[in-house]
Amino acid sequence: MTRVDFHTNVGDALLYACRLARKAYQAGQPLVVLADPGRLRAFDERLWTFSPLDFLPHCMADSGLAARTPIVLATDLERAPHHQILLNLAPAVPAQFARFERLLEIVGTSDGELTAGRERYRFYRDRGYPLNNYKQGDQQGA
Template identity: 80%
Template sequence: MTRIDFHSNVGDALLYACRLLRKAYQAGQPTVVLADAARLRVFDELLWTFSPLDFVPHCMADSTLAATTPIVLTTDLDLAPHHQVLLNLGAGVPAQFARFERLLEVIGNEPDELAAGRERYRFYRDRGYPLNNYKQGA
């Protein structure tokens, strides 16, 4: 069963997700990032600029390098080359999240993000998935 980790009250969700991906990469955990195309473009740029001293190798799922790249960005989980960790940056429950060993949900402080995060939490909880909560500063 997929292990689900909620990271909430993180402030800037995309910046926090960059740090989370850096940690996953350093731990050798291949990760797929799911979001809509516009959010992925912003996130892709942020991965290149969030830290001047860190390199987080990543590419889009339709790239010929996707199978050998540890971090893959996609709008479609059918294109995911590996199924260890999924980082959901979308508002809804990913349709194919159960294919992954672990799901990371990052919830920012904006009201719409909080509401969508609560809905996803209830969805997973009501289906019996093991949930871990990591609430950042109050």
């Protein structure tokens, strides 16, 4: 059963997502990042700029390199080549999240993000998924 980790009270979700991606990469765990096209473009840019000392190899799911790339950016999970960790940057529950060993959910501080995060939390909880909660304070380090 998929383990679901909620990271809540996150001030800058994309920066925090970059740090989670770096952590997964350094641990040798392939990662799929799910979001809408606009958010994926913004996340792609942040991966290039968030740390001057880190290079996180990544590509889009429709790339011929996706199967060999540790971080894959996707707008849907149909062509996701990895099934270890899914990082959801979308407001809804991913349709095929149960294919993954682990799901990371980031919940920001705005009213809309909190409402969507609570709905996703209830969805997973009501279906018996193991949930872990990591509430962030002033420090945004992952």
